[in-house]
Amino acid sequence: MTQDAAHQPYGTPEVPRVAVRGEARLEVDPEIARIGITVSARGTDRRTALQDLTRRNSTILDLVKSYGDAVEKLETGAFSINPELTRHGRAERIRAYRGRVHITAELADFTALGELTTRLADLELTSVDGPWWALRPTSPAHGEARRQAALEAVQRAREYACALGADLCALVELADLGAENAAPFTAAPAGMLRSMSYGADEETAAPPLDLEPQRQTVYAQVNARFTMTPPQL
Known part of the structure; x- marks a missing residue:
């Protein structure tokens, strides 16, 4: 094979090329889960609302x-923290103040996740969203998907060559089209858990949620170009 033939973009009769795409799709268990926590407070004056919000925020952070x-x-x-206005005659007056803090927590222990979610939802003026399941960016599943996509590209190219009575000679190009989790965080069917309770002692606390992790789909795609021996047509 001459150097000029090797650099022909579409190959030559003496050194034909075959271009294929390799794909892989894996279903794997999630590695992490994320929940969103919103704590609220409401008071007739700004200082009272802010103090209540600070106290509840500290309680949640300590619990997590x-x-x-x-x-x-x-x-x-x-x-x-915002004022709630009400109309009084022709003027507007502040009726109350409402405050909110949004917190996110990421856990890898799903048993602890079920217990924590229930305890958070049992707190005063607290809402919980999620969980959203995901893989870590460094998960081995991404590398395995890329490996399988490359192997499929080789296998597909070899099958095309064999169909023509030829053999693969060399890899000319391998182009990565992406190997990533298509939906990094997918909401669980339950969606949202909300609580407007006023606390509970341990004897009356709700049992931990039994959460079923949602399996994640990992994709990988590559384009590959090979040279092959002249076909037997």
């Missing part, structure tokens, strides 16, 4: 942190 290594990430998102 008590699960130790089961919690891989804990982040505070948006914070807001």
Whole structure:
């Protein structure tokens, strides 16, 4: 095979090329789950609302942190405190103040997740969203999908060559079209858990939720070009 023939974009009769796509699709168990927590407070004056919000936020953070290594990430998102207006004659007056803090927690221990979710939902003026299941970016599943996609590309090219009475010679190009989780965080069918309760002692606490992790789909695609021996037509 000459150097000029090897660099022909579409091959030559002496050095034909075959271009194929390799694909892989894996179904795997999730590695992490994320929940969203929103804590609220309402008071007739700003200071009271802010104090209640601060107290409840601290309670939630302490509860989540008590699960130790089961919690891989804990982040505070948006914070807001706003007046609620009511019309009084021709003017508007402040009726109350409402505050909110949004928190996200990421866990790898799904047994702890079920217990924590229930305990959070049992807290005063607290809502819980999720869970959203996902794989870590470094999950071995991504590499396995890429490996299977490359193997399928070789197998497909070999089958085309064999159909023509030829053999593969060399790989010319391998183009990665993406190997990633198509939907990093997928909401569980239950969607949202909400609570407007006023606390509960341990004897009356709700039992832990039995959460069934949602399996994740990992995709990988590659384009591959090979040279092959002249076909026997």
